[in-house]
Amino acid sequence: MLSPDHRLTGADSFRSATRGRRAGTRTLVVHLALGEGHDPARVGLVVSKAVGNAVVRNRVKRRLRHLAREHVSSLPGAAVLVVRALPAAAGATYPELGADLARGLDRVLA
Template sequence: MLPPAHRLTDGASFREAVRTGRRSGTRTVVVHLATSPSGDGPPRVGFVVSKAVGNAVLRNRVKRRLRHLAREHVSSLPGSAVLVVRALPAAGSASAAELGADLARCLRRVQVQEVDA
């Protein structure tokens, strides 16, 4: 479980991260990483798991797995970063190991893009 300070809950932050952040995707997830110009506050993480992934039980399972996996990566995010992890339909049938590998790959890509920019 993510600590409350690291949870992304408001819709405006989700929209801004998706529209302005750097994006990377794999077969199971798409990651959007946006950095705040103000630079204050801890990094925050939000999840989008649509009905295309599966029924409510499956969506909640995917969300729990992604939350657990993202918790390991929060410390590597830049301060005041906003990370949105969007699960694709293939995430419903993926194992936790596959989700973890895809999430790590996407995070590496967006952080490298940020350094290059």
């Protein structure tokens, strides 16, 4: 679970990440906007109904939340990260989601 300091809330915060860099993989699209200041990095997840029913969406969200927690310490300060799940995420295994998230983060941080 992400700590409250690292959670992204509010539509404006999510929109701010779309002004940054973007990288897509088979199962995810990663948006990263670098901010200024000493705020902690924040992470938000977007899992739409296109991914599947409520059970599937919640499973994908739980997996992504856990994976994002592992990467939040490597993000620059005041960064805003939004991870959007694509329909292919419904059938992806935990290691596949982890590899796609790492690949997407490497691309936007490069």
